[in-house]
Amino acid sequence: MRVAYYCQHVLGMGHFFRSLEIAKALADHEVDLISGGPEVRAELPPHVSLFRLPGLMMNDDFSELYPLEPGRSLEEVKNERARLLSERFLLFSPDLFLVELFPFGRNQFSFELLPLLQDIRDGHFGPVKVVCSLRDILVEKSNQEKYEARVVKRLNEFFNLLAVHADPALLRLDETFGSLDRVRIPVRYTGFVTTKPRSGAGIALRRELGLEPSQKLIVASIGGGKVGGRLLFAALQAFARLGLSGARMHVFSGPYMEASEFLALEKLASAIPGVILEHFTDRFLDYLDAADLSLSQAGYNTAMNILATGVPALVWPFDQNHEQRLRAEKLKQLGVLGILEDADLESERLAVRMAQAMEAGRRSGPAPVDLDGAANTARLLQDLAS
Incomplete structure (x- = not known):
């Protein structure tokens, strides 16, 4: 089976890495991962190829697209992307087209996706099954009724299946x-x-880092780094207050943090013993598996990493919409993490919360929800194609 997988990340990296995990699970098939956001450092397995469209990003409030390449107009990049996407599809000749988030999101990319979906529907590429790959929670819209009507129309017109990457026992679409x-x-x-x-x-x-079992390791992260910097500054100040002998804090700012903010973070981190600051690590899951505490936001990928490792965790949900708050509240009910409010970022209060979370210790036993979404998706797609 040949699978073309369209994934457009516009702010963080979560959409890309979730898509890559599903692509990895399709190990017996050929996958063409089509990406058009900022470059992400990631190792691809042999059966996955990466096709990069000219880059587009969105501003922080998701209201405008802009080209990543300086000096190019938005219209020029849009036209080139639509042409390249169609040409790539014709060249790869997939049996199945997996589309991440659209039509529930990425409406600003309709300029390239709708013409392609119409061509698929009209048989221009032969028989191709089309599947929407969707995360657990959707963000609220200003005109919810109009939005839902548009989504339903496009799903029914162009798609064969909707795959929701969630456990309905915890979250239903x-x-x-x-x-x-x-x-x-x-x-x-x-x-x-x-x-x-x-x-x-x-x-x-832990052995590689030279940590004894008694030494605490705290990991603080904010995904891609475009938002959430306030949490990292607060985490550093609280760590300094804790005064734990021999403790380490590894801080991951994300590759997209503004340079000026990273410099300020670097200045603060350099003054606190035991702190290591990096933009990114491809061993993030290993760090959580090694850690005594995780401090983060509540994005899909980080939340699932917390569940997979059982690390004690405190999350500060991104507040632009209800997505991260709802996910955090559901997981708090399972007892797998604690939620930080804005007031908790005051250094003394945060230090107390951190100490309490570490004292409670790591969760034992299997995760309380189904975390086999990648393998289950691969089987679902195979059944659909056959």
Whole structure:
């Protein structure tokens, strides 16, 4: 089976890495991962190729697209992307087209996706099944009724299947999308998509870092780094207050943090013993597996990494919409993490919360939700194609 997988990340890296995890699970098939956001450092398995469209990003409030390449107009980049996407599709000749988020999101990319979907529907590329790959929670819209009507129309017109990457025992799509009963194509829950820690990875990393069992390791991260810097500054100040003998804090700012903010963070980190600051690590899951505490936001990927490793965790949900707050509240009910409010970022209060979370210790036993979403998705797609 040949799978073309369209994934456009516009602010962070979560959409890309979730898509890559599903692509990895399709190990017996050929996958062409089509990406058009900022470059992400990631190792691809042999069966996955990466096709990069000219880069587009969105501003922080998701209101405007802009080209990543200086000096190019938005219209010029849009026209080139639409042409290249169609040409790539013709060259790769997929059996299945997997589209991440659209039509539930990425409406500003309709300029390239709708013409392609219309050509698929009209048989220009031969028989191709089309699947929407969707995360657990949708963000609220200013005109929810109009938005849902548009989504339902496009799903019913162009798609064969909707794959929801969630465990319905924790989160159901109809909690954030009220028109699910009008969707005529099959809707399947796959479980959550996440990488699983390798056996002994955390122990091996602690040994590599020279940490004794009694020494605490705290990991602070904010995904891609475009938003959430306030949490890292607060974490550093609280860590200094804790005064734990021999403790380490590894801080990951994300590759997209503004240079000026990173410099300020670097200045603060350099004055605190035991702190290591980096933009990014491809061993993030190993760090969580090794850690005594994780401080982060509540994006899909990080939340599932917390579940997969069982690390004690405090999350500060991104507040531009209800997505991260709802996910955090659901996971708090399971007892797998604590939620930080804005007031908790005051250094003394945060230090107390951190100490309490570490004292509670690591969760034992299996994760309380289905985390086999990647493998389940691969089987679902195989069944659809055959």
